[in-house]
Amino acid sequence: MTREDTLPTRPMPKAPVQKIDFNSLKAPSGYIPGLGRGAAGFTTRSDIGPARGAGPGDKPGAPGKTPGKDDDEAAMDDTKFDEFLGNDAGLFAQGEYDEEDKEADNVWESVDNFMDDRRKEQRERRLKETLEQFRRNNPKITEQFADLKRKLSEVSESEWEAIPDIGDYTIKKPRRIEAFTPVPDSILSGAATSATGGPLTSVSSSDGTLSSLPGMASGIASALPSDLTAIGSGRGTVLGLKLDRMADSVSGQTVVDVKGYLTDLKSVHVSSDAEISDIKRTRQVLRSVIQSNPTHAPGWIAVARLEEVAGNPSDAKQLALRGCELCPANEDIWLEAARLHDAETARALLARGVSHLPVSVKLWLAAAKLESDADARSRVLRKALERIPTSVVLWKAAVDLGTGDEDAKVLLSRAVECCPQAVELWLALARLETYDAAKKVLNRARRALPLDRSIWVTAARLEETNGATAAKVALIIQKAVKTLVDATAAAGGGGGGGGGGTTETAVRDAWLAEAEQCAAAKPPMPLTCHAIVRAVHRYGIDDEDVLDSLSADAEEYLKRGAVEVARALYVCALDLFPSDAALWRAAAALEKIHGSAVQLIAILDRAVTHCPESEVLWLMLAKERWVAGDVTEARRVLEAAFAHHRGSESVWLAAFKLEFETGEQERARGVMAKARADALATVYPKVWLKSAIVERELAGPTAASLKALLEEGLKKFPTAEKLHLMLAQLEEARALVRFAGKAGGMRKDR
Incomplete structure (x- = not known):
């Protein structure tokens, strides 16, 4: 047989068959193209006409546009709606925007801006009041507890330690996760077999084998629930046998605690692979440290803490004890070993430690x-x-x-x-x-x-506590400052004793800190505080910067709540600059907020004595006297203010307000009469307005004297709007009176 005979033969090719042209065939009846693949029932653009509207050259009957109807629909198109013109915007769509349109828009825009600026101040004030009202009604948590946080500084260490632990008082009850283990099919099938008369099996407690119990099939159907309970007990027996085999599987030694098996599982801390690898690497590094340098105590402490973190407390204790043996002269290793052991062992370890150290x-x-x-x-x-x-x-x-x-x-x-x-x-x-x-x-x-300032300050506080005068306390502080400054200068620096910086400013700040502590003490020591401030207020400050520095320091201490220090700084500043009205107003503002009415009136009395040209201070003093209930003294203050500020509108109006609001209308009329007679005060429209108000109260709304007063005022101030309004009200009231008289006469004739 030749090689060609063993090769596989290829089948002969078949004659070509003519393909059928399905497109040339006639479709069967009822055939709808695309129905099988769901492509039927759609509409194309050719069915509804072109997408564009007819142009100028199109015929009226062009597709896509119906004359009349389409025009109305275009006019009502919502997309062409304008906020100002509405749907009529299309009327001017073809118009051109020229310079006249631009100018008109600019004019209207300027009018809108002007009207908006007129209401801007009222709108911003209303918004600010609304915001402040909202913040008062809805304060933040930090604002509600701000005073309580400040009082935490008064809590002593024993009170902190006496605060009990709240424990766990959560409102929500923890969810109880109940786990249900499904019964295996083999047990269910065995129970069914037993119920139908099959052989009942039992589990041997010795080797765990199953044995049949003949003659127990009768009446088993009625006792099926109790048999299922027995089956569950059998499962527990099987589990116990498996645990026994695991315990005895390693050369007869018990490797699993059967009774504490599940408990041990709960206590196992499962670490991630990354943590385990990090612990292993760190253990290797620290082991090499203590092996290369066994007398390095920090290495022993580190490796002991590593083993403690890794869950090996016994190893940690052994390593700490080994470190104590090799590094007995290091106190940290003894403290670490005592921390790891119980109290009795820790006492013994610390006893050994103090014997070495x-x-x-x-x-x-x-x-x-x-x-x-x-x-x-x-x-x-x-x-x-x-x-x-x-x-x-x-x-x-x-x-x-x-x-x-x-x-x-x-x-x-x-x-x-x-x-x-x-x-x-x-x-x-x-x-x-x-x-x-x-x-x-x-x-x-x-x-x-000799260079500690706190001893001198304590001596001054001791004298103040025992009733010493301010002069004696000030003498102690002045002696302290002089002694410490001289000693520091002789020593070549040092910061004023007992700490502080090396500059004069640092010395001054340190003394002011002592003054702040005196003010915050319980009870406060105001005499010592004032004495310290008076002794060092100019220390380290240039003469041209004294006023600015004292004012800035007073504001800063006031922000920090040290009111007594700020008051002392203002007192020192006023002694140096008694003619500064702004400084007096700042001191008065401090007393108004943090002081008493007596202190405020006292400082305002001093203020008008040193600054009689400041009418604001006179008005403040008169108001405080009035608020305190001393109207007579308030009149005296205003009379003194007239002597220094003759013709002042504010003083005249304050005198009128005092008399008018205290029910002395006749005195108020007299005050306004004097003001109108004063050539300097008659130039103020408010003088005539207040005169008209008190005249209306006394003479009535239709009095001739009121009309004469208003007409005279309008001659002097023809643009006074309120005078015009009051005159109009007077004429209206007179017209009503005349009309009422006529109506009464007509009724009488009838």
């Missing part, structure tokens, strides 16, 4: 904090003070644990001997002593700390 304040404080009894804490702190008598922190902790003022005095007396540079200990001892003993304590403190 007897001067470590942190270890002694931690050991005292572990004690639950106050006496035990006091014993630990006293033992610590025997080792470290110069520790201010330990002395403070021991004083805080004292049972009374006497114990605190004893401890502080010893504390200031051991720590003479601790100013807070000196001040605490002075606060506990009597007046004479406190003076001695402060003198000793001043000798020990």
Whole structure:
């Protein structure tokens, strides 16, 4: 057989068959093109005509336009609606916009702008009042609790600690997620088989095998629900057998806690792969650190905290203990080991720590904090003070644990001997002593700390508390400032004692801060505050900048709520610039808001004495006298104002208002008569207007004197609108009277 015989043979090609031209065939009856693919029932443009309207050369019967009807529809087209012209906009659509149209539009636009400007001020004022009313009715949460937030500064540390925890008092009840496990089909089929008379099986508790129970099929249908309960118990037995096999699968050792299996699952913290990989890398790095440098305490602390975060507290404890053995001279590793262990072990660790580091304040404080009894804490702190008598922190902790003022005095007396540079200990001892003993304590403190300003300020406050005069308090503060400035200058700088900057401005700011603390103290110390401000108000300020600096500082302290400091700054500024009316008005505004009526009247009395040319100050004083109920004194003030401001419209009108609103219309008429007789005051239209008002009140709305007064006023002020209106009202009232008289006569004739 040759190779050609083994090759597959290709079938012979068939003769070509002529294709059928379906387009030339006749469509069957009822055939609709495109109906099978859903392309039937649409309309094309050729069915409804062209999209454009007929042009000028088109015939009236051109497709797409119906004469008359289409024109009406175009006229009513909503898209051509104009806000000003309405649907008639099409009437002028063919017109041209020329310069006359542009000029007319500009004129109307200017008219609109003018009318808008006339109402702009009223509209803005109305909007502002609405906004303020809304803010008053709907204040922010921060504004509602602003006063309570400021009072938080008065809460002591013991009160903070006494605030109880609120716990979990959520209103919504937590959703209970109930999980239902479907019964397997095998159990259901077995139960059905048992119910129909099949063999009933039971689970062996020894090996978990199934065995049939013959003779138990009869009457099983009536006991089916109890059998299903038994089946559920069987499932629990099977699960227990599987857990037993898992427990004994590793060389006979138990690797799974059967009883706590589910509990352990709940406590497992599932970390992401990224966290696990980060922990592993960090563990490798820290292990290399403690291996290369085993005496590096921060490395041991870091690796112990890493194991704690990773959920290995036992490893963390072991590493911390190992760090304590290798780094016994580091207090942080001892504190870390004590934190990781329980209280008893922590006490033992801290005892070992203080044996290696007897001067470590942190270890002694931690050991005292572990004690639950106050006496035990006091014993630990006293033992610590025997080792470290110069520790201010330990002395403070021991004083805080004292049972009374006497114990605190004893401890502080010893504390200031051991720590003479601790100013807070000196001040605490002075606060506990009597007046004479406190003076001695402060003198000793001043000798020990000659450059500390707080000791001098405490001495001044002590004198003020015990009823000293303002002069004595000021003398102490002046001596303090002079002593500290001279000592600082001799030392070549230093900032005025006890802190502060190295410049004079920093020294001044530090003293003003002391004044602010005196004003905010409980109870406040205004004499000391004023004395400090008066002693340093010009310190470090150029002469040409004194007024601006004092005014700016007063405004700043007023914004911060330090009213007494701002008042003291204004007093100092007024002593330097008594003829500045704006400064007097600012001081009066402060007293009006934060002071009493007596203080306000007192400062206004001084103001008009130094600035008699300021009519505003006279008017303010007269008003405050009137508001206080002293009308006679208010008249006296206005009489004094007339002497300095003869012919002043404001003073005349204020005098009229005082008399008119207090019910003295005759006196008000007399005041206005004097004003009209005054050549300087008769040039004011309001003088004639107020005269007409009081005349109408006294003589009546139709009096001849009122008409004469109005006509005389209109001769002087022909453009006074209100005078014209009052005259028109008078004539209208007279006309009504005449008409009423005529009507009465006609009725009488009838």
